[in-house]
Amino acid sequence: xxxxxxxxxxxxxxxxxxxxxxxxxxxxxxxxxxxxxxxxxxxxxxxxxxxxxxxxxxxxxxxxxxxxxxxxxxxxxxxxxxxxxxxxxxxxxxxxxxxxxxxxxxxxxxxxxxxxxxxxxxxxxxxxxxxxxxxxxxxxxxxxxxxxxxxxxxxxxxxxxxxxxxxxxxxxxxxxxxxxxxxxxxxxxxxxxxxxxxxxxxxxxxxxxxxxxxxxxxxxxxxxxxxxxxxxxxxxxxxxxxxxxxxxxxxxxxxxxxxxxxxxxxxxxxxxxxxxxxxxxxxxxxx
Amino acid sequence: xxxxxxxxxxxxxxxxxxxxxxxxxxxxxxxxxxxxxxxxxxxxxxxxxxxxxxxxxxxxxxxxxxxxxxxxxxxxxxxxxxx
Numbered sequence: 001x002x003x004x005x006x007x008x009x010x011x012x013x014x015x016x017x018x019x020x021x022x023x024x025x026x027x028x029x030x031x032x033x034x035x036x037x038x039x040x041x042x043x044x045x046x047x048x049x050x051x052x053x054x055x056x057x058x059x060x061x062x063x064x065x066x067x068x069x070x071x072x073x074x075x076x077x078x079x080x081x082x083x084x085x086x087x088x089x090x091x092x093x094x095x096x097x098x099x100x101x102x103x104x105x106x107x108x109x110x111x112x113x114x115x116x117x118x119x120x121x122x123x124x125x126x127x128x129x130x131x132x133x134x135x136x137x138x139x140x141x142x143x144x145x146x147x148x149x150x151x152x153x154x155x156x157x158x159x160x161x162x163x164x165x166x167x168x169x170x171x172x173x174x175x176x177x178x179x180x181x182x183x184x185x186x187x188x189x190x191x192x193x194x195x196x197x198x199x200x201x202x203x204x205x206x207x208x209x210x211x212x213x214x215x216x217x218x219x220x221x222x223x224x225x226x227x228x229x230x231x232x233x234x235x236x237x238x239x240x241x242x243x244x245x246x247x248x249x250x251x252x253x254x255x256x257x258x259x260x261x262x263x264x265x266x267x268x269x270x271x272x273x274x275x276x277x278x279x280x281x282x283x284x285x286x287x
Numbered sequence: 288x289x290x291x292x293x294x295x296x297x298x299x300x301x302x303x304x305x306x307x308x309x310x311x312x313x314x315x316x317x318x319x320x321x322x323x324x325x326x327x328x329x330x331x332x333x334x335x336x337x338x339x340x341x342x343x344x345x346x347x348x349x350x351x352x353x354x355x356x357x358x359x360x361x362x363x364x365x366x367x368x369x370x
Binding site: 224 | 338341345
């Protein structure tokens, strides 16, 4: 297996890219990974690397890109912004388009799914999406992240005061520190406004593979995820959703492995590619 | 699936109870009785509730009572789903 590490030049520094090319086969797809945020990213590195290798072997050339201030990108998180992240994702997509003549998939995990849907809206032609346990609302991601700092005060009912203090500091334009991460207002503001929504009026209807993990073998998609998925289908996206048995490896205290997810991901993508798109049965947009 | 079943499934997943939650009833004590339920696990549980049920928790509404028993937690979730 060949893996190519390089730095992608950006106006305000450089981002580490790790490229898993296909070997000896014509690529059937080009995949750009957009990672989960903060600790969730660190916990997920192993599963992401395993999936990238499996994707390359199956014919999907895959680029893992560290967004500004994350992972091994140059620069600190306190210089990052939401807009900068979306621009980084678009730069990664351009890099892939020059290298790999195959349909683009944006592969977002958790908060990375919000970056993927924001980037998808800015591409001329909507890409296919592969979402791993997507965050549905950036506001919730932000609230849950800030809550880490208030954990010790939650049970005596004092957490609200800590959260209000953090939000007021962000509102004054100050960077706040949470769990060792400096969170700047330019990132917090954009994240808070992000939602997992289908891009409006796609020229070409695209494919969406949605995978979640549950430790129960017979689990269904959560009610909130089911409603979100219905909105994508109503907008004309051809979707394949799976709940796979395995641990929520991005939040477990140990580094966990979810082998069923690796296979289910490839299977969902292949199944979407094999089926002809059927016209949506409901109008994509109601006034 | 009832709210009670959803809450038990969530407790089992987030706290890695390995199926023990299936034997819980409304009166089963949580906070102080389950060693897995520390302050970071409470943060994870609130996050899981928000994502599963699609409501946002106001942190002002949370205190030790919310996690005292299974019944208290189920009522907390049911109230927010109704609102």
